[in-house]
Amino acid sequence: MTYCTQQDLIDRYGEPELIELTDEHGTEEINATQIARAIADTDGLIDGYLASRYTLPLAEVPKVLNRIACALVRYDLYDHPPKQIEKRRDQAIEFLRDAASGKISLGINTDGSDPATSNSASISSGGNVFNRDDTGFM
Numbered sequence: 001m002t003y004c005t006q007q008d009l010i011d012r013y014g015e016p017e018l019i020e021l022t023d024e025h026g027t028e029e030i031n032a033t034q035i036a037r038a039i040a041d042t043d044g045l046i047d048g049y050l051a052s053r054y055t056l057p058l059a060e061v062p063k064v065l066n067r068i069a070c071a072l073v074r075y076d077l078y079d080h081p082p083k084q085i086e087k088r089r090d091q092a093i094e095f096l097r098d099a100a101s102g103k104i105s106l107g108i109n110t111d112g113s114d115p116a117t118s119n120s121a122s123i124s125s126g127g128n129v130f131n132r133d134d135t136g137f138m
Contacts, residue, residue, distance in 0.1 A: 001056065001057035001058055002039060002043055002061075003039075003065050003066060004039060004042070004066050006032060006035045006036070006039070008070055009035065009074065013074060015030065018035065021078065022077060035073070035077075038073045039069075039073055041076060042076060045072065046065065046068070049097065049099065050100060052100050053100050054108070060108075062107055065106065068095055068096065071091075071092045072089060072092050075088070075089035
């Protein structure tokens with residue numbers, strides 16, 4: 001299962017940054033092979049954390065995992081990542097550790113399915129406070 005795509009990376013960080021990080025031959029294009037390798041490495045890392053708690057592959061990628069994967073791939077593409085990108089990677093790893101230990105929920109069951117929800121409204125009443133019989137008016 002792929003947790004992010006090249007297009008997700010473009011949408012988040014912009015094509016110019018990805019060209020800068022991957023264009024080794026001066027073609028002014030994204031090196032799709034390098035991106036695919038970084039995505040595959042990140043997928044393996046995420047699976048390594050989640051496999052202890054969830055049945056893989058997941059039926060659907062939770063949005064939070066897409067964001068986590070993008071941050072990890074971006075970090076991987078840098079030779080010398082700036083502090084902010086390194087910090088986001090550290091936060092992503094911490095999130096994965098917490099998800100693996102059950103401290104954080106991905107919003108899915110451990111078998112990869114969506115959890116049952118009771119998102120319906122419920123109203124209960126303690127009874128009438130005032131009614132016609134109690135007011136003395138008729």
